[in-house]
Amino acid sequence: MHSGHRTMTAFLTVILGLLLVIIGLIFDWPLWAWPIVAGALLVGAAASLVVTHRRKPYIPPERLLEPDVQPVERWERMIKQVSLPSLEEDYDFQFSATVRWRPLDAPANAPVVNPGGLAIEAILDRVRHITRQAPPHRSSLTEHHLNGALATMLPDPSNRVVAMAENVQLSLSDSDRDRLEKLATVRKDEAVWEHERKWEQNRRAYLSGDVLKTPGSAVVWWLAKNDERVDKTVSDIGLLAELSSAANNIPVPEDFHRFVPGLAALRVPGTAVREEARMGPRTPDEYVEELLQGTGLDEDDPRRELFIKRIADAARGAGLHEVAEVLERRRDAFASTDPAYEPSPDHDDFGNPPFDEGQDEFPPPSQDESPG
Template sequence: MTVFVTVILGLLTVIIGLVTSWPRWAWPVAAAVLVAGAATSLIIGHRRQPYIPPERLLEPDVQTVERWERVVRNVSLPSLVEDYDFQFSATVRWRPLDIAADAPVVNAGGLAVDAILDRARHITAQAPPHRSSLTQHQLNGALATMLPDPADRVVAMAENVQLSLTESDQERLTKLASVRKDEALWEHERRWEQSKRAYLGDDVLRTPGSAVVWWLAKNDEQIDKTVSDIGLLAELSAAANDAPAPEDFHRFVPGLAEQLDHDGPQDDGMQSGPRTPEDDAENLLRAAQLTARDSRRPIFAKRVAEAARAADLHDLAEALERRADPFPYDDPAGDRPGE
């Protein structure tokens, strides 16, 4: 370029000199000025050569402006769970800071990318891997501010942040979440079943009497059905407690009732000789664990008496009706009001 300009200026000088008829001494002066200008231009151009000569670059003939932007893709960053790394992608932008004249030459883009990755790593390391979408929005906000790198050579920020998991890691997390949900449901169902078994075994079927009271409470409009199911309830209670049915309930259990009829009347512990309706009524109330002072005893006795009368068991019905009186005349305690 310097030689080309010098030649053009020389031709213009010759033309001007011929047209204006310069004196002879002017020609050497003009030539000296042209040579001095060319030499000065060459010296200045040499001083402006880059730190790395253009011929040493990959594309020495292409002159480009340094761009303060770089795209990073699929950089692995740690998550809260070991071995589950996030894949980080973003556009990193930076601006060099003013430095001293004797500061070493650095790769500003490398410093900017390293600063952004360090800032992103502090956030992802505290994030669970299945929250990648939420963490991505957090990174977009945290990296949107220009901040200096640790060396104070550039200020950097990031845009278009993308955070994801590999397809295989995402499938594993989905399966683990499904297993945890199934396990929680199974544990809830197991506790509910244990509670139900405890209720039936320790409360409802603890004794034949408690089973009868429970069944009557659920079927209070079907007294006759409750009476007919006493044998079944006694068998259920006995099976639940791994014990034979109490002797007071043998007459309600079909197999045991036939054996009782075959063997003849037995001593019920209250008195010897044949059973009376009074004995049957008292045994029934005692088996139901309804003492003379229990407030439920009159209601139970009255309703069972109605069922017994409907089944033509009039003697038993009358005995129960007498016990339906809150203060029966034959109350062993004899605690009638006023007495």
């Protein structure tokens, strides 16, 4: 039984009922006649439906040109959790949306297509063009961008459908979101550390290359810092000179020794303070050279050789063998330059006996050697 037959039966039943009501009112039927007429009308309608249902149609409805039930083609489809690339490798967006389309008139002899598939492919192409240029941590901003970009019906490449998308959703997986947050934290910490490192390098370069370049520049810098306390700057000159020398790995300039307590004594004649206390240990050759320079005897003075011999004997007697060897080498060098020199086993070349350890003074020079 077709739905059209049922509709027609109901329609005829209603029309017949109205006619019977009009006739009954015109002829003034008694009350007992009304229920009988109504029952007969309903029984007739029911019988018609039963007979129609039992009778098989000669041509099946699906073979008719216009069947009773026409299938409706839907022009929208939902897609969910489609992975699409982002700007960062291995970080994919998850795309969901409702795709809507409308078929276009196909040219003659055009192949049969699935308009829904063409529409979805066209939308995904448009989405990929945007997401591959979007950073993954900007998924919310990109989602709003897609909602605007996909809100217009545009034809697909084959020009068979026009498509758009609604209810766009773009997201990242929870694991990718956690990784991006950790990486962002590390990048921020690294940027702060790099900024602090450069600031420290610039400060060190300023101090070593400008402020502490010389003791004078250090004094000028300190005076600028304490322009109202000149006396403090003067009292700190020694400290500033030491800081400048330490920053440049050089000794304190001699002009600033008088301001450094440990070096001021080196400028006083006859002091026992030695510069090696600041410069490190000295060699026996340096000691001997300083000793000979302190005597004031020239290299061609005969008394210089006598002095060297007796000091060498005294040093060897005191156990200072290295100093004695240096002095003897100096004496031998002097002898090699004087061809007339002939040492005597008992007396030196000036007629003096060997040096006695109990002797405190050198013998006075001979009459030929006395001045004047």
